[in-house]
Amino acid sequence: NKSAQCTVTCVYHAKLVGMCRNVTAVWCKNLINHSLTITVDCPGNENHYTCKIDFKPWHFWTKKGFKPFDVEGKRVDIFWDLRSAKFSGSPEPYMDYYVAMVFDEEVVVLLGDYKKKAYKRTKSRPSLIDAVLVYKKENVFGKKCFSTRAKFDQRKKDHDIVVENSLLGPREPEMWISIDGIVLIHITNLQWKFRGNETVLVNKMPIQVYWDVHDWLFSTPSGHGLFIFKPGAPESLEDKYAAKEKFSLFLYAWKIE
Known part of the structure; x- marks a missing residue:
């Protein structure tokens, strides 16, 4: 695209x-x-x-x-x-x-x-x-590795975010999500876990991570994966209506052959 x-x-x-x-x-x-x-x-x-x-x-x-x-x-x-x-x-x-x-x-x-x-x-x-940054969307392109930068706290430094995958070869497909060089999420058997979410800690701050890589596995060779990063712990229904709007990063990872 x-x-x-x-x-x-x-x-x-x-x-x-x-x-x-x-x-x-x-x-x-x-x-x-x-x-x-x-x-x-x-x-x-x-x-x-x-x-x-x-x-x-x-x-x-x-x-x-x-x-x-x-x-x-x-x-x-x-x-x-x-x-x-x-x-x-x-x-x-x-x-x-x-x-x-x-x-x-x-x-x-x-x-x-x-x-x-x-x-x-x-x-x-x-x-x-x-001014407050509330939303960032980035399109990145790669074969196996996709990277971006984002601030989860506007008062602090950027974090390096890297998504890597291994989809070809004799082993089951895998995916790694790293922040500042530390692997925080490792998904094996990706063909069964192509959608999901986890909460990780970055400098003691909870970050919610969502992924959907269905198109990497089952769509066209140039399909994209979607990754969402949101600072803060998952909210209860009451918190959702009371809380101020928070930052979200949407990363579209487009595979190229």
Whole structure:
């Protein structure tokens, strides 16, 4: 599925133009282009406001810039600097960059770790209400190994997540899920356990892990597996209605031959 290739989608809750909204950032990369599309929703109706930034690989100057766009008649500015950005196979950088969304002299959404540089360049103050990352979806491609990075606690560092499989050969199919180099889930007889869930501990924090790899085993050779990672212990029904929205990572692992 070429349309799914090399994309990372992140959804943030942020206060912008007088109300809390979903702000969606979609990183996309192919052989000839690298882009970031930022979409702001409008609660109560289906309007969306979009700003697309193209980082052309052969144009160094496009990796730093500024672009205004309109949200409900109000001006919102996007500043970015990816000149030193580091990547690890994903269209989303993992360090040495910033993308800042500014409204009314406040940085309402800030992506990346170059925070001081972002505040200095935009000449804006931090928002009184921090934007919260609530959802991340990534499409990764591989034969046996699929990797991504995610923060389970927004105040702490990224974790390295790796899914490996052994589907061919004389042995029964197996799967391993590792976080920060430690195998936390090992599934044998995968043909019988292609869907499931477990709760694991990462730095004493419970993480719920769900998987569905039916298409790896029984569908087309290029089928995908779905993995969901959610911080926190499984909730009771009462907790589900009382709890605030928590972060979830959806990892689509596409097999290529």
